[in-house]
Amino acid sequence: MNRLRQCLLFLIALGGFALGGCATVEPWERDLHAREDMRPNEHDAAIDDHIYFSKEASSGGRGFAGGGCGCN
Amino acid sequence: MQLKKPIGATLASATCSLLGALPAAPVAAQEVPTWQVDTALLYYGEDAGRVSDGSLATSIRRVLDEDRSFSLNLTVDALTGATPNGAVPSNGVQTFTSPSGGESYRVAAGEAPLDPNFKDTRVALSGSWQQALGDSMRWNVGFSGSDEMDYLHLGLDTRLERDFNRRNTTVFVGAAYGRDEVRPLGGAPIGFSPMIPSVGGGEDDEGEGEGGETKDVIDALIGVTQILSRRSLVEVALSYGKSDGYLTDPYKILSVVSPVTGAPVPGPVGSGLNLYLHEQRPDTRTKQSVFAEWRYAFDRDSLAISYRLMDDDWGVTSNTAEARYRWNISENNYLEPHLRYYKQGAADFYRTVLFAGAPLPQFASADYRLADNETYTAGIKYGHRTERGEFSVRLEYYHQTATPSPGSAIGDLANFDLVPPLNAVIAQFGYKSSF
Numbered sequence: 001m002n003r004l005r006q007c008l009l010f011l012i013a014l015g016g017f018a019l020g021g022c023a024t025v026e027p028w029e030r031d032l033h034a035r036e037d038m039r040p041n042e043h044d045a046a047i048d049d050h051i052y053f054s055k056e057a058s059s060g061g062r063g064f065a066g067g068g069c070g071c072n
Numbered sequence: 073m074q075l076k077k078p079i080g081a082t083l084a085s086a087t088c089s090l091l092g093a094l095p096a097a098p099v100a101a102q103e104v105p106t107w108q109v110d111t112a113l114l115y116y117g118e119d120a121g122r123v124s125d126g127s128l129a130t131s132i133r134r135v136l137d138e139d140r141s142f143s144l145n146l147t148v149d150a151l152t153g154a155t156p157n158g159a160v161p162s163n164g165v166q167t168f169t170s171p172s173g174g175e176s177y178r179v180a181a182g183e184a185p186l187d188p189n190f191k192d193t194r195v196a197l198s199g200s201w202q203q204a205l206g207d208s209m210r211w212n213v214g215f216s217g218s219d220e221m222d223y224l225h226l227g228l229d230t231r232l233e234r235d236f237n238r239r240n241t242t243v244f245v246g247a248a249y250g251r252d253e254v255r256p257l258g259g260a261p262i263g264f265s266p267m268i269p270s271v272g273g274g275e276d277d278e279g280e281g282e283g284g285e286t287k288d289v290i291d292a293l294i295g296v297t298q299i300l301s302r303r304s305l306v307e308v309a310l311s312y313g314k315s316d317g318y319l320t321d322p323y324k325i326l327s328v329v330s331p332v333t334g335a336p337v338p339g340p341v342g343s344g345l346n347l348y349l350h351e352q353r354p355d356t357r358t359k360q361s362v363f364a365e366w367r368y369a370f371d372r373d374s375l376a377i378s379y380r381l382m383d384d385d386w387g388v389t390s391n392t393a394e395a396r397y398r399w400n401i402s403e404n405n406y407l408e409p410h411l412r413y414y415k416q417g418a419a420d421f422y423r424t425v426l427f428a429g430a431p432l433p434q435f436a437s438a439d440y441r442l443a444d445n446e447t448y449t450a451g452i453k454y455g456h457r458t459e460r461g462e463f464s465v466r467l468e469y470y471h472q473t474a475t476p477s478p479g480s481a482i483g484d485l486a487n488f489d490l491v492p493p494l495n496a497v498i499a500q501f502g503y504k505s506s507f
Contacts (some may be wrong), residue, residue: 001366001398001427007303018076019116020405022331023300023301024238024240024300025236025240026238027239027298027303029302030299030302031301031305032302032369033302033305033369035374037114037307037368037369037398037400037406038367038372038374040365040376041129042131043110043112043116043129043502043504044112044453044466044500046129046145047114047127047500049127050147051116051470051496055446055447055470055472055494055496056390056414056415056416056441056442056472057384057386057388057390057419057441057442057449058359058361058380058382058388058390058414058416060159060291060293060311060313060361060382061309061311061361061362061378061380061382061392062294062307062309062361062363062365062378062380063246063293064229064246064248064291065505
């Protein structure tokens with residue numbers, strides 16, 4: 001059942017891409033995308049992921065699940 | 073006198089003129105910074121005397137040229153405090169043996185059993201090399217390693233990205249391998265073996281653990297980033313992870329209680345302890361997740377919303393939703409509120425207690441992190457840019473509540489909070505600069 005939900009979600013997302021792909025944004029229209037605040041803050045994300053990894057049964061998603069600690 | 077104008081701005085103006093469009097904002101030529109430094113000093117503190125962590129995390133990135141760069145990340149954590157040992161409260165004083173077997177600690181009647189001996193220093197180092205492969209591909213290869221008193225991690229990872237559709241679409245794939253060594257204090261206990269009393273003369277709980285247990289972790293990732301419009305993009309990633317080896321927590325135990333009164337039953341004859349059994353988890357775990365994030369740029373601010381669905385073959389299914397809003401108050405100041413909601417279902421073998429007289433299950437753990445639980449995180453970050461770099465301060469509040477396994481709250485146990493809630497604060501001071 002869970003696998004099914006995942007596949008469904010992935011297919012919906014792929015559909016979203018297909019729709020989004022119709023509107024090509026040219027390089028000279030990327031000023032807003034180039035803004036620093038439109039990029040994930042990898043440093044903060046790494047700190048947060050380590051905390052959540054230590055307190056929850058899930059990890060990863062955006063990147064690798066990671067690990068490397070015997071966190072209590 | 074000739075006025076100098078950055079060539080990038082000139083080109084942008086020319087391009088926009090040619091195409092009859094107006095640039096939304098001045099586009100300046102950007103020099104590639106040679107060094108980028110990102111440092112954070114972090115305090116993490118749980119309530120009720122539980123775990124606290126003082127941490128320093130520094131990342132340095134060196135850009136060699138337009139095609140190549142490398143980065144190094146160093147984190148040092150100093151952890152202290154008390155951590156739940158897995159047992160449940162009782163109407164009497166409870167005595168437990170420290171992990172090394174050298175000491176014992178007592179927990180008052182009605183109190184949540186916490187092991188007060190938690191103290192560790194963790195040093196983690198990772199690095200990566202980024203390399204462009206032609207105009208539309210990038211390759212990244214990295215390593216990671218961390219060392220604690222009782223844990224050693226070594227890993228390698230790689231990631232390949234390729235742009236399509238005039239760089240509106242980026243597809244990425246990645247893989248990582250890690251090998252961890254667990255060196256539990258006092259050795260790795262046998263699953264479901266009873267806790268035995270302090271024998272005296274055991275090793276210090278602050279000493280090095282003993283070697284012998286390993287696990288291998290493989291991760292794979294595939295995803296796509298798609299620009300949807302001038303203002304928005306979406307990223308979706310599908311990941312898979314498999315862990316093989318020693319996945320048990322050597323320090324976690326389970327209380328064995330009377331199925332009628334809920335009171336602890338006596339341990340081995342002559343031990344003077346109640347019966348507490350060491351936990352036992354499966355030696356493999358496979359998990360998969362879908363992650364999706366949508367980012368939207370307003371004229372001044374931006375918004376990022378993400379969702380993750382994860383499940384594994386331990387029976388855990390989790391949903392995570394997260395949102396950040398970047399409020400760019402002025403050119404040099406911003407505020408960033410953050411909200412996160414997380415909910416997970418319990419692992420199939422999660423048991424808050426075991427009942428005396430009942431057959432032992434194949435696997436069991438009373439680790440609250442494998443329980444049915446729900447978490448809220450709320451925080452805010454303030455950033456201030458100066459000529460010397462960006463300074464930031466971030467505060468977060470983390471609240472987690474867990475549900476005991478069904479049928480646990482019998483007899484005396486109905487009077488206790490069998491899995492106490494967890495509250496933590498996170499305070500972070502950051503500095504980053506390019507030069």
